[in-house]
Amino acid sequence: MSFFNLSEELCSFSEKALFKCKEKFQEIDALTEYNQQKVLKAFINQGVSESHFTPSTGYGYGDRGREVLDELTAEIFDAEDAIIRHSFASGTHTLCVMLFGVLRPGDNVLCVTGTPYDTIHSVIGLTGEGMGSLKDFGVTFDIVDLLHDGTVDYDSIKTELAKKEYKAVYIQRSRGYSLRPTLLSADIKKIVNIVKTNSKAITMLDNCYGEFTEYETPGAIGVDLFAGSLIKNPGGGIAKCGGYIAGKKELVELCSYRMTTPGVGREVGATLGNNRDIFMGLFNAPHVTGEALKVAVFTAALFEEMGYEVSPNSSENRADIIQSIKLGNREKLVAFCQGLQSGSVVDSYVVPEPWAMPGYDSDVIMAAGAFTNGSSIELSADAPLREPFAVWLQGGLNFHSGKIGVLLGAQKVLDIKE
Numbered sequence: 218m219s220f221f222n223l224s225e226e227l228c229s230f231s232e233k234a235l236f237k238c239k240e241k242f243q244e245i246d247a248l249t250e251y252n253q254q255k256v257l258k259a260f261i262n263q264g265v266s267e268s269h270f271t272p273s274t275g276y277g278y279g280d281r282g283r284e285v286l287d288e289l290t291a292e293i294f295d296a297e298d299a300i301i302r303h304s305f306a307s308g309t310h311t312l313c314v315m316l317f318g319v320l321r322p323g324d325n326v327l328c329v330t331g332t333p334y335d336t337i338h339s340v341i342g343l344t345g346e347g348m349g350s351l352k353d354f355g356v357t358f359d360i361v362d363l364l365h366d367g368t369v370d371y372d373s374i375k376t377e378l379a380k381k382e383y384k385a386v387y388i389q390r391s392r393g394y395s396l397r398p399t400l401l402s403a404d405i406k407k408i409v410n411i412v413k414t415n416s417k418a419i420t421m422l423d424n425c426y427g428e429f430t431e432y433e434t435p436g437a438i439g440v441d442l443f444a445g446s447l448i449k450n451p452g453g454g455i456a457k458c459g460g461y462i463a464g465k466k467e468l469v470e471l472c473s474y475r476m477t478t479p480g481v482g483r484e485v486g487a488t489l490g491n492n493r494d495i496f497m498g499l500f501n502a503p504h505v506t507g508e509a510l511k512v513a514v515f516t517a518a519l520f521e522e523m524g525y526e527v528s529p530n531s532s533e534n535r536a537d538i539i540q541s542i543k544l545g546n547r548e549k550l551v552a553f554c555q556g557l558q559s560g561s562v563v564d565s566y567v568v569p570e571p572w573a574m575p576g577y578d579s580d581v582i583m584a585a586g587a588f589t590n591g592s593s594i595e596l597s598a599d600a601p602l603r604e605p606f607a608v609w610l611q612g613g614l615n616f617h618s619g620k621i622g623v624l625l626g627a628q629k630v631l632d633i634k635e
């Protein structure tokens with residue numbers, strides 16, 4: 218602790234918080250061990266070799282490393298097939314390819330976890346008239362809202378499925394930047410079972426932030442198609458960009474035709490030297506996700522000790538790496554984010570300020586000092602400056618540095634005289 222200036226009061230909160238985390242940390246270690254072994258075994262089963270790291274150029278025909286990465290990803294996520302590419306520009310782009318890959322004019326989709334994540338609005342056509350959204354192409358979306366406590370309204374899903382023929386049911390696992398609980402695999406499984414018994418619809422899942430946070434994968438619980446971002450959990454803090462889509466073979470193939478072109482699909486796509494990073498990131502992902510989970514649990518425990526409301530709390534089961542803290546006012550949000558930034562490994566000297574952001578109806582403050590731009594498996598926090606004045610925190614490449622970042626944020630909050 219001697220490298221950083223923390224008050225005795227905070228150190229005492231921190232000790233108590235760490236003590237409180239003991240049991241959860243043991244659970245996380247057991248989970249990490251399981252997922253790490255699973256991933257290692259998959260690498261061995263797929264015969265990953267140094268030759269697979271060789272860069273391809275141009276069309277990228279016959280890039281064996283790219284093919285092995287696909288097979289490896291499918292095995293890790295218990296899916297029939299997968300595509301994993303650096304050329305997906307973001308998580309949203311990956312989800313967009315998943316949706317456009319499978320949906321056709323006239324299809325109806327039922328979103329069963331409320332209004333999807335902000336950046337998906339213009340993809341499905343809730344906003345962005347004329348941009349070429351799914352709505353522009355004649356695909357309709359109906360939304361089943363979450364219940365008042367933020368949990369899934371299973372009864373209404375059943376009712377809605379009986380009213381119309383749906384091509385797909387869309388599920389979002391993570392809370393994103395809302396205060397609803399994240400769906401556990403058990404919740405997703407329940408939705409999948411309802412869909413399978415009441416309709417012919419396929420299930421699609423936005424799996425962002427969920428990878429390696431549980432024992433079960435979406436593939437293992439029968440989700441037909443799912444996707445995520447490589448600058449979150451499955452990139453292990455090493456992949457520089459990209460995403461993956463996994464699931465049923467025929468559906469992944471359709472996505473491959475949207476990813477490049479109908480007909481050519483996954484046969485092209487130069488990897489330019491990115492394979493090694495994606496292999497190494499996937500290999501590290503279970504461990505790094507475990508570290509991020511520990512940062513989140515510690516943060517929850519620390520702010521509980523300090524008297525704040527947190528979600529999830531320090532003893533809840535988790536299925537993503539996101540932690541929110543209700544700090545209660547603007548000054549504390551700014552203080553926390555500035556403190557956290559000061560403990561970042563990159564750009565520690567930057568002082569974040571609240572700013573108007575496109576797509577938000579209030580100013581937003583963001584703390585991020587990462588090796589990869591926008592990476593949220595690295596320690597980062599965002600807070601819209603509006604009720605309930607909560608900050609959303611995620612990531613941490615290792616627990617020890619993540620803990621310091623959080624403590625520096627907490628110190629700034631404690632330093633505010635009330």
Ligand SMILES: *Cc1c(COP(=O)(O)O)cnc(C)c1O
Nearest residue numbers: 307308309334391393423425446
């Ligand atoms: C991060 C995230 C996305 C994708 O966001 P990008 O910033 O485009 O990577 C989509 N849905 C959820 C729930 C997310 O957390």
